[in-house]
Amino acid sequence: MKILKNKTITDVNGIKASGISGGLKKSGKKDFAVIYSEGNPVSSAVFTNNKVKAAPILLSMEHIKNPITKAIIVNSGNANACTGQIGMENAHIMAQTAADELGVKKEEIIVQSTGIIGVQMDMEKIIPAIKKGCSKISTDGGNDAATAMLTTDTFEKKLTVSFEVGGKEITLAGIAKGSGMIHPDMGTMLSSLVTDISISKEMLDLAFKDCVSSSYNMISVDGDTSTNDTAVIIANGLAGNSKIESVDDDFKKFKEVLIYINTELAKLIAKDGEGATKLIEVEVTNAVNLESARKCAKSVIRSSLTKCAFFGEDPNWGRILCAVGYSNAEFDPNKIDISFFSEGERIQIAKDGMGVDFDVEKAKEILLNKEVKVEIDLKDGEHSAIAWGCDLSYDYVRINGEYTT
């Protein structure tokens, strides 16, 4: 696998995209994106488990069943969530408008929306935006699309990789957005991937859904599971590899790359959590089962007290052990070892569930880094899991206290 720096979704065969300003954001920043594919692409998606699902989620859950997906349209600035029947009709109109403009069927369109909850979509702005966006798609538009998805994000999340399947070079690219209301359960706040691999819809589904539980579902910014989480992938087959139709070596190779790209995008979302000053990685090892490893890692990454300690660069490991304690995971409290690790330096701070004498100054130095790993060894089994998150800073409070309805 090669990482293709400076490449983006439109560097995948057959993909065109655009990102424009449609006036939904008061700031005038880009707020509408189209990702379109040539050919007859198959797709797979995972959506939020929140019982309160946004209108575009309900629509896209239907459309994803269609054998072909030609395009994803994304608007930021309005989530079209908690908008009732009118919101539902608006989501349909949005899909129809894009379909007409692109010359495809309505059910071949996936709609993603992100932004304020509970406000009806401004149709006088979004309709012209859809028309403009669809008319502007090009093989240069990938970066604009990545920008147009963002809300309080501070940078674009994008990654493009290539790998070989059956002698053919396959490209796989994704763009994502995150920032706040990030505690995905099934899907995540908007992640769109495109690839030119040739694969059946069933096999794409199998590969994609499995990835999500170890990538997006393992990040948390604030414990709030959004109404709009969506991760979607479309595969247009234009790379010309022999079509993947079973769990063979080609499938496994593809899935490995898919896990990599989804995990990296998930980490970028965690790193750019609202107000975040650092990326925290929590690795739980030697758990009695996978569920316990995951519960444990997610409990620590979600703990407000632990997150504040990281913001303050305070090696307060007791809060970590406390969060392990209330995680509902299976473990022996008297076996747990904890270390901090960053940039080649490791310091053990707890052993067998108790503190050890450690060099507080060295620990603080490690915590000063922008990416810090917490290693939790349960010494109780053979399963492991990693979760990603960020610290809790004044800026998280500022961003979410000021963000106005």
Add this chain to the structure above:
Amino acid sequence: MKILKNKTITDVNGIKASGISGGLKKSGKKDFAVIYSEGNPVSSAVFTNNKVKAAPILLSMEHIKNPITKAIIVNSGNANACTGQIGMENAHIMAQTAADELGVKKEEIIVQSTGIIGVQMDMEKIIPAIKKGCSKISTDGGNDAATAMLTTDTFEKKLTVSFEVGGKEITLAGIAKGSGMIHPDMGTMLSSLVTDISISKEMLDLAFKDCVSSSYNMISVDGDTSTNDTAVIIANGLAGNSKIESVDDDFKKFKEVLIYINTELAKLIAKDGEGATKLIEVEVTNAVNLESARKCAKSVIRSSLTKCAFFGEDPNWGRILCAVGYSNAEFDPNKIDISFFSEGERIQIAKDGMGVDFDVEKAKEILLNKEVKVEIDLKDGEHSAIAWGCDLSYDYVRINGEYTT
């Protein structure tokens, strides 16, 4: 029932208490309390569900089984949690020291500790503190004891009430502490109640354990369930009522008062959450079952995004509906009504799962008050629940970023 203003635990017949400075807190503030009862008091207690339990919790879980409980000793400044075998031995030494000083048996002592996790108790300080505290107990010491429990709390939580059972006046008084690491699951961060009612240990247990699920277990400051949560009550029988030994009218009357006092103490803890600028009450009505009502209320009170919106006095009801959505409660997303209520003013902000046109200025005025209620009507059944919490402010981050190991 009468609320006895300016009365405290030592106004209950037979109760003596003290609160002193033992040097555990660097600030020199009071950090050790004793609550002692004459007679042969029965007791009941609920402890944290966190799997990582502090040494005093493990000790007190044994001691509470004893038919008689003569005293509760409380230290702040060190939680004696994650301190292994040495911590366990220290907890035993603490209980033994108090028992010797008070002339009672070791198993008649309940030990509560709160403060930093993972640091061994400074026995050279705590032993003299226990001796001094036990020698100073008096019928004037109630307020000092309430003060000595506190950590980052900004005010004492105490409440005293009286009521009549079988022609006898009963007094019931409680003191509590909260502030951070507050998301009780079974018990809460240190609450001690005393009463002179005559009741069997079985009946006291029955009444007390039932109360906890609708009071302490319904508050959240930060979603972090502590390693040290304890709520304990002792009843010394000195009021002279005919002993309660079954679920009769006297029992019901006592339980009603007990629910009241525990709920009020729980609300005081929520109000004084770390960095809190206001008390938030979330009332969920017409849920299909009690579990759904509670899940729903607790999910909203825990949501960081909702808490930030309250700090910013922003009527961002979409975040509330989002938190209802991921609560795992049973409900119909298209039936939910939401209103804000405070100081006689009510404003409906959502109806049938959708926003309604509302006067944003009036909503903001309501949110400016120091106590705000969120009313969530699920219109789906007959069960209700209330949860209490606070907003998430810059000060929460400051307190927990600076709090040093």
